[in-house]
Amino acid sequence: MLWPYSFDDFQLDIVGFLAILGEGSVSITAQVAALSNLFYLPRLIPAPQALLIPARKDTLEPVKANVTGIHSGNVKDHLNHVGYVLLGEDMASYTPAVTARATGPLTYVAVLGCGFSITLFIASIVFGDGMSMLATILLSLLSTLVGVANKWQLKLARPASDAKDGDAVVRYPNGSYLVVKCSEEVARELFFAPEEIEYAVKKTSTYRLIALIGTLLLMLGVIALANARLELQFAWAGAYILINIAQWIAAALPLRLHWDLSCYEVTERSMRPQGPESNNFTQALAKAIMFAGTADWVRKDTGAAPNSEVWDQWLQEADDAVKEITHEPRGELIDPVFSGLEQVAWSRCEGKMGCNQAGD
Known part of the structure; x- marks a missing residue:
């Protein structure tokens, strides 16, 4: 029976495969993560291809529910994402007031990934491994490129100055009701006005060019990683396993832990x-x-x-x-x-x- 009896017998030629695992957990928090400026931070990120899709979303993902304006008469067959995060998961202004938490779970994941990048870069220099150092540079800069391509802010509608009470009733498919007493301004932001995403990179052609460059960086980084020393490949494998665990934990936490909704008083x-x-x-x-x-x-x-x-x-x-x-x-x-x-x-x-x- 064939077993590796010495360190040199180990083969990690597919360690680059670990760099593209974890797409599910990355996709869950992708939009709220792109609200934070830490999204620009050069770092290791799991499954970067999940953030290099051909077309970006124009709105936030709504939740199935019926929303009725008590006084306004507005009726919608879905609950806006921000309203769900604020009110529905556990139970106002024209300028973007809703953003990602500065010290939320995704912040710690980003800092951890940056720490891994710095550690692997230093280790590559100590071991004199140029391919590992090149892989560190390429795969870390990829996260910054992804941040540039996906950075956005939430554009909320501004109601008329004479807007009055905006009380609403949310009816969920399971028969639950949630009565919200609020102003018309808050009601439009949370329930009735579309949640429009305003990207920093507005042109689709520019975004696709950035996505193409990011894909090339990913492929070149994986190739460089496959030619790194065995000792450093073990370090890379451990780093990607740990960053995937951290990303999975962050994705499993309640959504309201990722969002900064302090602009609303409940x-x-x-x-x-x-x-x-x-x-x-x-x-x-x-x-x-x-x-x-x-x-x-x-x-x-x-x-x-x-x-x-x-x-x-x-x-x-x-x-x-x-x-x-x-x-x-x-x-x-x-x-x-x-x-x-x-x-x-x-x-x-x-x-x-x-x-x-x-x-x-």
Whole structure:
């Protein structure tokens, strides 16, 4: 049986293959990573080919949900990505206020990759390995080139100066409701206006030229790496394994850890004692109507309730009952969804809403 009995018997001719592994985890955080200036940092990155696609995305990835404006009448069949990160995952201005976190998980991954590049460059000089040094330069500069090609900022729409309340109701496919009390400016940014991506490199032809150069750097870097000393190939293999692990961990973390949404102030409101959970659809809808302050939005969202005379009568009764609520009974919020934020708890449903018994 053939086994490597000495160090010289090891063969790592395909160590360059490790440089292109990890495309899935890179793709998940690719857009938010390109918001940070650290994206320009020369460093080792796993699967750079995932960032050298022929065409870039023009918008952020939306999430399936129904969003209805309580006062504006706007209706959308999806939830914008920023709104999902801010509100939906765990439960305003014309200039870009939303960006990547300066000290988020991707920051540490970028610094780690830069540290590996510096270490491998120094090791290549110490061992006198020109091919390893060339591979370090090519594969590290590739990340800077990728940063230039993909750097972008979020362009949010600016509402008219006379815009008023922009309260909205988000209905998820699983039957959950999220009532958002906000201004029209915030509602357009989070829910109704398109999330347009404004790239630093605007011309498609320029981007494709940069992508071509990046692809050549990747191929030449892998060829140079295949001709490096065996000792340094082991170092390269370890570096790519560790950077892939770090990238995978960063991709597995909640999305809100990567985004800087400090421009929005969130106060959570819920209900005691049962909290946000409901026993059935009717109870959940009753709570949504109570927090919205009206039932008019239900018919704007065609799938929010069945279309029948019985339900029309129930909605009218719910609308009449919610208007009898004259104040918000306050209390301590138990088990908040958004931990660390200001919270307000309604101690009960007032009037004739009967949220605790709704649907019984």
